[in-house]
Amino acid sequence: MLQTHYINILKSLEMLKEETMVRLMEMQNDEPVERSLPENPLAASKPLVIDGYPVFQFSYAGMLPFNVEHDRDYFSSLQSYYQHVTFQAYNYASIDCQFGKSALLILHYFKDNVRRDLDNGNSKCIIDAIRYTRLIADDSWKELSLFQQGHPDSQNHIQAYLVEEQNLVSFLAYLQEHHNDLKHIPEVSNLDWCFEKSNKKEQAIVEENEVNIFW
Template identity: 40%
Template structure:
Protein backbone atom coordinates (compact mmCIF):
# COMPACT_ATOMS: atom_id res chain seq x y z
CA UNK A 1 0.00 0.00 0.00
CA UNK A 2 2.79 2.46 0.91
CA UNK A 3 4.75 1.71 -2.26
CA UNK A 4 1.62 2.23 -4.38
CA UNK A 5 0.91 5.53 -2.62
CA UNK A 6 4.46 6.73 -3.26
CA UNK A 7 4.22 5.71 -6.90
CA UNK A 8 1.00 7.70 -7.33
CA UNK A 9 2.53 10.80 -5.75
CA UNK A 10 5.55 10.48 -8.05
CA UNK A 11 3.17 10.33 -11.00
CA UNK A 12 1.41 13.47 -9.75
CA UNK A 13 4.75 15.23 -9.50
CA UNK A 14 5.59 14.17 -13.06
CA UNK A 15 2.26 15.57 -14.23
CA UNK A 16 3.01 18.93 -12.64
CA UNK A 17 6.46 18.97 -14.24
CA UNK A 18 4.81 18.17 -17.55
CA UNK A 19 2.48 21.14 -17.05
CA UNK A 20 5.47 23.49 -16.89
CA UNK A 21 6.67 22.27 -20.28
CA UNK A 22 3.19 22.28 -21.79
CA UNK A 23 2.61 25.82 -20.57
CA UNK A 24 5.72 27.06 -22.32
CA UNK A 25 4.41 25.51 -25.56
CA UNK A 26 0.92 26.97 -25.09
CA UNK A 27 2.39 30.43 -24.56
CA UNK A 28 4.57 29.94 -27.64
CA UNK A 29 1.59 29.33 -29.93
CA UNK A 30 -0.61 31.96 -28.27
CA UNK A 31 -3.07 29.55 -26.74
CA UNK A 32 -3.45 31.07 -23.26
CA UNK A 33 -5.70 34.00 -24.09
CA UNK A 34 -7.25 34.01 -20.60
CA UNK A 35 -4.01 35.28 -19.08
CA UNK A 36 -3.58 39.04 -18.75
CA UNK A 37 0.19 38.56 -19.08
CA UNK A 38 2.64 35.81 -20.03
CA UNK A 39 2.34 33.11 -17.42
CA UNK A 40 3.79 29.69 -16.59
CA UNK A 41 0.61 27.76 -15.73
CA UNK A 42 -2.42 26.40 -17.56
CA UNK A 43 -5.35 26.46 -17.48
CA UNK A 44 -5.94 29.86 -15.92
CA UNK A 45 -8.60 30.51 -13.31
CA UNK A 46 -11.71 32.42 -14.30
CA UNK A 47 -12.34 35.49 -12.15
CA UNK A 48 -15.69 37.23 -12.03
CA UNK A 49 -16.75 40.17 -9.81
CA UNK A 50 -20.52 40.14 -9.22
CA UNK A 51 -23.27 41.98 -7.41
CA UNK A 52 -25.68 39.50 -5.77
CA UNK A 53 -28.77 40.89 -4.06
CA UNK A 54 -27.05 44.27 -3.74
CA UNK A 55 -23.69 43.15 -2.25
CA UNK A 56 -20.32 42.38 -3.91
CA UNK A 57 -19.07 38.82 -4.47
CA UNK A 58 -15.83 37.74 -6.13
CA UNK A 59 -15.77 34.36 -7.83
CA UNK A 60 -12.64 32.32 -8.68
CA UNK A 61 -13.08 29.18 -10.81
CA UNK A 62 -10.44 26.44 -11.14
CA UNK A 63 -10.44 23.42 -13.42
CA UNK A 64 -10.27 19.95 -11.87
CA UNK A 65 -10.32 18.73 -8.29
CA UNK A 66 -7.91 20.04 -5.68
CA UNK A 67 -4.72 17.94 -5.83
CA UNK A 68 -3.86 15.69 -2.92
CA UNK A 69 -1.83 17.16 -0.09
CA UNK A 70 1.55 15.66 0.80
CA UNK A 71 3.41 17.70 3.39
CA UNK A 72 6.65 15.71 3.13
CA UNK A 73 7.14 16.40 -0.59
CA UNK A 74 8.32 20.00 -0.77
CA UNK A 75 8.96 19.98 -4.52
CA UNK A 76 5.40 18.86 -5.21
CA UNK A 77 3.94 21.45 -2.82
CA UNK A 78 6.04 24.18 -4.43
CA UNK A 79 4.65 23.29 -7.86
CA UNK A 80 1.06 23.28 -6.60
CA UNK A 81 1.58 26.60 -4.80
CA UNK A 82 3.06 28.12 -7.95
CA UNK A 83 0.12 26.90 -10.05
CA UNK A 84 -2.64 28.35 -7.86
CA UNK A 85 -0.79 31.62 -7.30
CA UNK A 86 -0.16 32.27 -10.99
CA UNK A 87 -3.53 30.87 -12.15
CA UNK A 88 -5.20 33.36 -9.79
CA UNK A 89 -3.05 36.46 -10.28
CA UNK A 90 -2.44 36.26 -14.01
CA UNK A 91 -6.08 35.80 -14.95
CA UNK A 92 -7.36 39.23 -13.87
CA UNK A 93 -6.06 42.78 -13.53
CA UNK A 94 -6.60 43.29 -9.80
CA UNK A 95 -4.95 46.73 -9.92
CA UNK A 96 -8.24 47.98 -11.37
CA UNK A 97 -10.28 46.73 -8.39
CA UNK A 98 -10.97 49.62 -6.03
CA UNK A 99 -12.49 47.50 -3.27
CA UNK A 100 -11.37 45.47 -0.27
CA UNK A 101 -13.47 43.27 2.02
CA UNK A 102 -13.13 44.29 5.66
CA UNK A 103 -14.44 41.08 7.24
CA UNK A 104 -14.96 38.32 4.70
CA UNK A 105 -15.75 34.66 4.15
CA UNK A 106 -13.90 32.49 1.63
CA UNK A 107 -16.29 29.79 0.46
CA UNK A 108 -14.61 26.87 -1.29
CA UNK A 109 -17.21 24.89 -3.24
CA UNK A 110 -15.72 21.66 -4.57
CA UNK A 111 -17.74 20.15 -7.41
CA UNK A 112 -17.37 16.39 -7.98
CA UNK A 113 -18.52 14.38 -10.97
CA UNK A 114 -19.56 11.36 -8.86
CA UNK A 115 -20.30 10.33 -5.27
CA UNK A 116 -17.00 8.58 -4.56
CA UNK A 117 -16.05 9.33 -0.93
CA UNK A 118 -13.72 12.33 -0.73
CA UNK A 119 -12.50 14.60 2.05
CA UNK A 120 -13.35 18.29 1.68
CA UNK A 121 -10.68 19.14 4.25
CA UNK A 122 -7.84 19.22 1.71
CA UNK A 123 -5.07 21.42 3.09
CA UNK A 124 -4.18 22.66 -0.39
CA UNK A 125 -7.20 24.94 0.08
CA UNK A 126 -4.81 27.20 1.99
CA UNK A 127 -2.84 27.77 -1.21
CA UNK A 128 -5.93 29.25 -2.86
CA UNK A 129 -6.56 31.47 0.17
CA UNK A 130 -2.96 32.68 0.10
CA UNK A 131 -3.27 33.51 -3.60
CA UNK A 132 -6.51 35.45 -3.02
CA UNK A 133 -4.96 37.32 -0.10
CA UNK A 134 -2.19 38.56 -2.39
CA UNK A 135 -4.75 40.03 -4.79
CA UNK A 136 -5.49 42.65 -2.13
CA UNK A 137 -9.18 41.76 -1.93
CA UNK A 138 -9.13 40.66 1.72
CA UNK A 139 -6.13 42.30 3.39
CA UNK A 140 -4.65 40.04 6.07
CA UNK A 141 -6.30 36.68 6.74
CA UNK A 142 -6.35 36.64 10.54
CA UNK A 143 -9.07 34.45 12.06
CA UNK A 144 -11.42 37.27 12.98
CA UNK A 145 -11.23 38.98 9.57
CA UNK A 146 -11.46 35.94 7.31
CA UNK A 147 -13.70 32.92 7.87
CA UNK A 148 -13.45 29.74 5.81
CA UNK A 149 -16.36 27.61 4.67
CA UNK A 150 -16.26 24.32 2.71
CA UNK A 151 -19.11 22.81 0.75
CA UNK A 152 -19.39 20.05 -1.87
CA UNK A 153 -21.74 19.70 -4.84
CA UNK A 154 -22.40 16.90 -7.32
CA UNK A 155 -21.79 18.02 -10.91
CA UNK A 156 -21.85 15.49 -13.80
CA UNK A 157 -19.99 18.00 -15.99
CA UNK A 158 -16.76 17.11 -14.18
CA UNK A 159 -14.55 18.07 -11.25
CA UNK A 160 -13.90 21.76 -10.63
CA UNK A 161 -13.52 24.23 -7.77
CA UNK A 162 -15.52 27.42 -7.35
CA UNK A 163 -14.32 29.90 -4.73
CA UNK A 164 -16.40 32.85 -3.56
CA UNK A 165 -15.33 35.82 -1.45
CA UNK A 166 -18.17 37.60 0.30
CA UNK A 167 -18.53 39.85 3.35
CA UNK A 168 -19.39 38.22 6.67
CA UNK A 169 -22.54 40.34 6.85
CA UNK A 170 -23.79 38.90 3.53
CA UNK A 171 -22.63 35.32 4.13
CA UNK A 172 -26.01 33.90 5.23
CA UNK A 173 -27.91 35.37 2.31
CA UNK A 174 -25.29 34.29 -0.20
CA UNK A 175 -25.23 30.68 1.06
CA UNK A 176 -28.98 30.46 0.46
CA UNK A 177 -28.42 31.84 -3.04
CA UNK A 178 -25.46 29.51 -3.72
CA UNK A 179 -27.32 26.35 -2.73
CA UNK A 180 -30.05 27.23 -5.22
CA UNK A 181 -27.89 28.54 -8.07
CA UNK A 182 -24.56 26.66 -7.73
CA UNK A 183 -24.94 24.77 -11.02
CA UNK A 184 -25.48 27.91 -13.09
CA UNK A 185 -22.93 29.99 -11.14
CA UNK A 186 -20.09 27.61 -11.96
CA UNK A 187 -17.60 28.88 -14.55
CA UNK A 188 -15.56 25.87 -15.65
CA UNK A 189 -12.22 26.68 -17.33
CA UNK A 190 -11.86 24.69 -20.53
CA UNK A 191 -8.53 23.17 -21.57
CA UNK A 192 -8.20 24.28 -25.21
CA UNK A 193 -5.49 22.98 -27.57
CA UNK A 194 -4.89 20.12 -25.14
CA UNK A 195 -4.52 17.32 -27.68
CA UNK A 196 -2.18 19.31 -29.90
CA UNK A 197 0.07 20.17 -26.97
CA UNK A 198 -0.03 16.65 -25.53
CA UNK A 199 0.95 15.21 -28.90
CA UNK A 200 3.93 17.56 -29.07
CA UNK A 201 4.91 16.55 -25.55
CA UNK A 202 4.66 12.85 -26.38
CA UNK A 203 6.84 13.39 -29.45
CA UNK A 204 9.45 15.17 -27.33
CA UNK A 205 9.47 12.37 -24.74
CA UNK A 206 9.82 9.76 -27.49
CA UNK A 207 12.70 11.69 -29.08
CA UNK A 208 14.52 12.14 -25.76
CA UNK A 209 14.09 8.46 -24.94
CA UNK A 210 15.57 7.48 -28.31
CA UNK A 211 18.52 9.83 -27.77
CA UNK A 212 19.10 8.41 -24.29
CA UNK A 213 19.17 4.84 -25.63
CA UNK A 214 21.58 5.88 -28.37
CA UNK A 215 23.92 7.57 -25.90
CA UNK A 216 23.85 4.52 -23.64
CA UNK A 217 24.79 2.26 -26.57
CA UNK A 218 27.67 4.57 -27.43
CA UNK A 219 28.83 4.55 -23.81
CA UNK A 220 28.78 0.75 -23.62
CA UNK A 221 30.59 0.47 -26.95
CA UNK A 222 33.27 2.88 -25.77
CA UNK A 223 33.60 1.02 -22.48
CA UNK A 224 33.92 -2.29 -24.32
CA UNK A 225 36.68 -0.97 -26.59
CA UNK A 226 38.61 0.41 -23.64
CA UNK A 227 38.54 -2.94 -21.83
CA UNK A 228 39.74 -4.81 -24.97
CA UNK A 229 42.72 -2.47 -25.39
CA UNK A 230 43.76 -2.94 -21.77
CA UNK A 231 43.40 -6.72 -22.02
CA UNK A 232 45.59 -7.05 -25.13
CA UNK A 233 48.19 -4.55 -23.88
Protein backbone atom coordinates in the same frame (compact mmCIF):
# COMPACT_ATOMS: atom_id res chain seq x y z
CA MET B 1 6.30 1.25 -1.92
CA LEU B 2 3.33 1.46 -4.32
CA GLN B 3 2.00 4.50 -2.45
CA THR B 4 5.34 6.30 -2.90
CA HIS B 5 5.21 5.51 -6.62
CA TYR B 6 1.79 7.17 -7.00
CA ILE B 7 2.84 10.16 -4.90
CA ASN B 8 5.80 10.68 -7.24
CA ILE B 9 3.41 10.56 -10.21
CA LEU B 10 1.26 13.24 -8.55
CA LYS B 11 4.31 15.43 -8.01
CA SER B 12 5.34 15.06 -11.64
CA LEU B 13 1.85 16.01 -12.83
CA GLU B 14 1.75 19.14 -10.67
CA MET B 15 5.19 20.21 -11.87
CA LEU B 16 4.02 19.66 -15.46
CA LYS B 17 0.98 21.87 -14.80
CA GLU B 18 3.22 24.57 -13.37
CA GLU B 19 5.58 24.39 -16.36
CA THR B 20 2.62 24.54 -18.75
CA MET B 21 1.35 27.68 -17.03
CA VAL B 22 4.77 29.32 -17.26
CA ARG B 23 4.93 28.55 -20.99
CA LEU B 24 1.47 30.06 -21.50
CA MET B 25 2.54 33.23 -19.71
CA GLU B 26 5.72 33.49 -21.82
CA MET B 27 3.74 33.05 -25.03
CA GLN B 28 1.26 35.76 -24.05
CA ASN B 29 4.08 38.17 -23.26
CA ASP B 30 5.89 37.48 -26.55
CA GLU B 31 2.93 37.46 -28.94
CA PRO B 32 -0.11 39.18 -27.47
CA VAL B 33 -2.63 39.01 -30.30
CA GLU B 34 -2.92 36.54 -33.11
CA ARG B 35 -6.50 35.62 -32.39
CA SER B 36 -9.01 35.86 -29.59
CA LEU B 37 -8.08 33.64 -26.64
CA PRO B 38 -9.09 33.80 -22.98
CA GLU B 39 -6.25 35.10 -20.82
CA ASN B 40 -6.10 31.79 -19.02
CA PRO B 41 -7.77 28.54 -20.11
CA LEU B 42 -7.15 26.89 -16.72
CA ALA B 43 -8.90 29.37 -14.43
CA ALA B 44 -11.30 32.31 -14.47
CA SER B 45 -12.14 35.14 -12.08
CA LYS B 46 -14.83 37.79 -12.14
CA PRO B 47 -16.53 40.30 -9.84
CA LEU B 48 -20.25 39.78 -9.19
CA VAL B 49 -22.99 41.83 -7.58
CA ILE B 50 -25.50 39.69 -5.68
CA ASP B 51 -28.52 41.44 -4.17
CA GLY B 52 -26.60 44.72 -4.07
CA TYR B 53 -23.34 43.51 -2.44
CA PRO B 54 -20.01 42.51 -4.04
CA VAL B 55 -18.84 38.91 -4.45
CA PHE B 56 -15.68 37.79 -6.24
CA GLN B 57 -15.77 34.42 -7.98
CA PHE B 58 -12.74 32.22 -8.76
CA SER B 59 -13.11 29.17 -11.00
CA TYR B 60 -10.53 26.41 -11.49
CA ALA B 61 -10.52 23.48 -13.89
CA GLY B 62 -9.96 20.07 -12.34
CA MET B 63 -9.92 18.75 -8.81
CA LEU B 64 -7.86 20.16 -5.96
CA PRO B 65 -4.91 17.79 -5.34
CA PHE B 66 -4.71 16.05 -1.98
CA ASN B 67 -2.20 16.78 0.74
CA VAL B 68 1.09 14.93 0.73
CA GLU B 69 2.53 15.50 4.18
CA HIS B 70 6.14 16.59 4.68
CA ASP B 71 6.79 17.11 0.95
CA ARG B 72 7.74 20.74 0.50
CA ASP B 73 8.64 20.44 -3.18
CA TYR B 74 5.22 19.05 -4.03
CA PHE B 75 3.39 21.72 -2.03
CA SER B 76 5.59 24.45 -3.51
CA SER B 77 4.70 23.35 -7.05
CA LEU B 78 0.99 23.39 -6.11
CA GLN B 79 1.26 26.88 -4.64
CA SER B 80 3.11 28.17 -7.68
CA TYR B 81 0.55 26.69 -10.07
CA TYR B 82 -2.49 28.17 -8.31
CA GLN B 83 -0.82 31.56 -7.94
CA HIS B 84 0.01 31.62 -11.66
CA VAL B 85 -3.45 30.64 -12.88
CA THR B 86 -5.20 32.96 -10.41
CA PHE B 87 -3.14 35.99 -11.42
CA GLN B 88 -3.57 35.23 -15.12
CA ALA B 89 -7.35 34.99 -14.74
CA TYR B 90 -8.10 38.68 -14.05
CA ASN B 91 -6.59 42.16 -13.94
CA TYR B 92 -6.86 42.66 -10.17
CA ALA B 93 -5.10 46.03 -10.39
CA SER B 94 -8.33 47.38 -11.89
CA ILE B 95 -10.19 46.65 -8.63
CA ASP B 96 -9.96 49.80 -6.55
CA CYS B 97 -11.22 48.35 -3.27
CA GLN B 98 -10.45 45.71 -0.68
CA PHE B 99 -12.84 43.40 1.12
CA GLY B 100 -13.20 43.84 4.87
CA LYS B 101 -13.55 40.83 7.17
CA SER B 102 -14.55 38.13 4.71
CA ALA B 103 -15.54 34.53 4.12
CA LEU B 104 -14.23 32.28 1.37
CA LEU B 105 -16.63 29.58 0.21
CA ILE B 106 -14.96 26.79 -1.77
CA LEU B 107 -17.30 24.50 -3.69
CA HIS B 108 -15.79 21.27 -5.01
CA TYR B 109 -17.59 19.61 -7.92
CA PHE B 110 -16.87 15.90 -8.54
CA LYS B 111 -17.74 13.80 -11.58
CA ASP B 112 -17.88 10.54 -9.61
CA ASN B 113 -18.97 9.24 -6.22
CA VAL B 114 -15.52 8.26 -4.95
CA ARG B 115 -15.26 9.00 -1.23
CA ARG B 116 -13.16 12.13 -0.63
CA ASP B 117 -12.58 14.19 2.51
CA LEU B 118 -12.62 17.92 1.78
CA ASP B 119 -10.14 18.59 4.58
CA ASN B 120 -7.56 16.45 2.74
CA GLY B 121 -7.40 18.89 -0.16
CA ASN B 122 -4.80 21.60 -0.55
CA SER B 123 -7.25 24.45 0.03
CA LYS B 124 -4.38 26.54 1.36
CA CYS B 125 -3.07 26.91 -2.21
CA ILE B 126 -6.28 28.66 -3.27
CA ILE B 127 -6.43 30.74 -0.09
CA ASP B 128 -2.84 31.92 -0.52
CA ALA B 129 -3.38 32.72 -4.20
CA ILE B 130 -6.44 34.84 -3.39
CA ARG B 131 -4.57 36.63 -0.61
CA TYR B 132 -1.86 37.61 -3.08
CA THR B 133 -4.48 39.34 -5.26
CA ARG B 134 -4.80 41.89 -2.40
CA LEU B 135 -8.58 41.60 -2.48
CA ILE B 136 -8.22 40.80 1.23
CA ALA B 137 -5.75 42.28 3.70
CA ASP B 138 -4.76 38.95 5.26
CA ASP B 139 -5.89 35.33 5.56
CA SER B 140 -5.62 35.08 9.36
CA TRP B 141 -8.67 34.07 11.39
CA LYS B 142 -9.27 37.74 12.19
CA GLU B 143 -9.77 38.57 8.51
CA LEU B 144 -11.01 35.40 6.80
CA SER B 145 -13.34 32.48 7.51
CA LEU B 146 -13.44 29.33 5.38
CA PHE B 147 -16.39 27.20 4.26
CA GLN B 148 -16.31 24.16 1.96
CA GLN B 149 -18.98 22.10 0.20
CA GLY B 150 -19.01 19.23 -2.25
CA HIS B 151 -21.42 18.74 -5.18
CA PRO B 152 -21.82 16.19 -7.98
CA ASP B 153 -21.32 17.33 -11.57
CA SER B 154 -20.39 16.05 -15.02
CA GLN B 155 -16.72 17.07 -14.58
CA ASN B 156 -14.29 18.04 -11.83
CA HIS B 157 -13.92 21.75 -11.09
CA ILE B 158 -13.73 24.22 -8.22
CA GLN B 159 -15.73 27.40 -7.63
CA ALA B 160 -14.59 29.76 -4.86
CA TYR B 161 -16.52 32.84 -3.71
CA LEU B 162 -15.13 35.70 -1.65
CA VAL B 163 -17.79 37.68 0.22
CA GLU B 164 -17.69 40.08 3.15
CA GLU B 165 -18.79 38.43 6.38
CA GLN B 166 -21.69 40.84 6.89
CA ASN B 167 -23.26 39.42 3.70
CA LEU B 168 -22.40 35.77 4.37
CA VAL B 169 -25.82 34.56 5.56
CA SER B 170 -27.57 36.18 2.60
CA PHE B 171 -25.05 34.78 0.11
CA LEU B 172 -25.18 31.26 1.58
CA ALA B 173 -28.94 31.20 1.05
CA TYR B 174 -28.49 32.51 -2.49
CA LEU B 175 -25.72 30.01 -3.24
CA GLN B 176 -27.74 27.01 -2.09
CA GLU B 177 -30.37 27.84 -4.70
CA HIS B 178 -28.23 29.24 -7.52
CA HIS B 179 -24.80 27.57 -7.33
CA ASN B 180 -25.41 25.69 -10.60
CA ASP B 181 -26.30 28.94 -12.35
CA LEU B 182 -23.19 30.71 -11.04
CA LYS B 183 -20.61 28.04 -11.80
CA HIS B 184 -18.15 28.67 -14.58
CA ILE B 185 -15.97 25.84 -15.88
CA PRO B 186 -12.77 27.03 -17.60
CA GLU B 187 -12.40 25.70 -21.14
CA VAL B 188 -9.31 23.53 -20.88
CA SER B 189 -9.78 22.66 -24.57
CA ASN B 190 -8.31 26.09 -25.35
CA LEU B 191 -4.95 24.62 -24.40
CA ASP B 192 -4.93 22.79 -27.74
CA TRP B 193 -4.49 26.10 -29.55
CA CYS B 194 -1.73 27.13 -27.15
CA PHE B 195 0.24 23.95 -27.78
CA GLU B 196 -0.33 24.23 -31.54
CA LYS B 197 1.02 27.78 -31.43
CA SER B 198 4.02 26.68 -29.35
CA ASN B 199 4.83 23.87 -31.80
CA LYS B 200 4.68 26.28 -34.76
CA LYS B 201 6.99 28.68 -32.95
CA GLU B 202 9.50 25.91 -32.19
CA GLN B 203 9.36 24.70 -35.82
CA ALA B 204 10.05 28.25 -37.04
CA ILE B 205 13.12 28.41 -34.78
CA VAL B 206 14.38 25.09 -36.18
CA GLU B 207 13.92 26.31 -39.77
CA GLU B 208 15.67 29.59 -38.99
CA ASN B 209 18.61 27.74 -37.49
CA GLU B 210 18.86 25.56 -40.60
CA VAL B 211 19.05 28.70 -42.76
CA ASN B 212 21.67 30.24 -40.47
CA ILE B 213 23.96 27.28 -41.07
CA PHE B 214 24.45 28.49 -44.64
CA TRP B 215 24.15 32.28 -44.24
